[in-house]
Amino acid sequence: MDNRPIGVFDSGLGGLTVAKELMNHLPHESIIYFGDTGRVPYGTRSRETIIKYAASDINFLLTQDVKAIVIACGTASSVALGYALQHYDIPIVGVVASTAAAAASATVNKKVGIIGTSGTISSGSYERALKQLDDQITTHARACPLFVPLVENGYTDNAVARLVAQDYLSPLKDSGVDTIILGCTHYPLLKGVISDIMGKDTALIDSGAPMARQVGKLLADHDMLAEGTAQYSYFVSDTVDNFSRYGSLFMQRELSDSVSRIDIERY
Numbered sequence: 001m002d003n004r005p006i007g008v009f010d011s012g013l014g015g016l017t018v019a020k021e022l023m024n025h026l027p028h029e030s031i032i033y034f035g036d037t038g039r040v041p042y043g044t045r046s047r048e049t050i051i052k053y054a055a056s057d058i059n060f061l062l063t064q065d066v067k068a069i070v071i072a073c074g075t076a077s078s079v080a081l082g083y084a085l086q087h088y089d090i091p092i093v094g095v096v097a098s099t100a101a102a103a104a105s106a107t108v109n110k111k112v113g114i115i116g117t118s119g120t121i122s123s124g125s126y127e128r129a130l131k132q133l134d135d136q137i138t139t140h141a142r143a144c145p146l147f148v149p150l151v152e153n154g155y156t157d158n159a160v161a162r163l164v165a166q167d168y169l170s171p172l173k174d175s176g177v178d179t180i181i182l183g184c185t186h187y188p189l190l191k192g193v194i195s196d197i198m199g200k201d202t203a204l205i206d207s208g209a210p211m212a213r214q215v216g217k218l219l220a221d222h223d224m225l226a227e228g229t230a231q232y233s234y235f236v237s238d239t240v241d242n243f244s245r246y247g248s249l250f251m252q253r254e255l256s257d258s259v260s261r262i263d264i265e266r267y
Ligand code: DGL
Pocket: 010, 011, 012, 014, 015, 040, 041, 042, 043, 044, 072, 073, 074, 075, 076, 117, 120, 148, 183, 184, 185, 186
């Protein structure tokens, strides 16, 4: 048993879509969430910058005596997990492996679409993970940079969102994929629109539930599951003002917990 919290970080508040699933699947686990709202987005930045930011996010979480770290951000998982595993002596998991495994089990025709930020797609992380799992799988990847600002502005189910999604997803639809990896924290909120365009037989795989199962297994294997009542703490690197509004959007429930601002440049 280990009652220390799990540290979760993301480039902003989108990673709450993953934290939400951790809370649902592992109700005894306390969570320290850090959203790098002062430096978001990560998805358009260089590899060096993403690694530098991820390292400082991890350094901050380590000051909170966490027992493991979850990289909720698709971009940071794709670009910085290798660095993190080499440089830190604590269990660290990114979203790519478990999400790719869920997609590999879901696909029947072995054609998988991958959508994510430009950083995630150009890293090739999901293609590599899928090929390792099953070299019969063919992949069709597409960066969807406008999805993040659409979601952040509440455009999750309107004509603008549909038009943009139609444009991004048409090549994937034409390629005949039967499964799509939603490789970004924000995309679960666009599931309705994506499903309407792709058709309801296309499996949409987001990171939250597979990640929560992987973390549960990791903790169980190391006898590190918590017992008792979970506590949640939230930290951001910019103003706390919009936390409950944006946080509620991603958690899909009212968020009344308190949040603290930290100076991430110190870490
Ligand atoms: N959290 C990022 C991701 O999942 C999306 C937002 C950003 O670009 O930072 O890739």
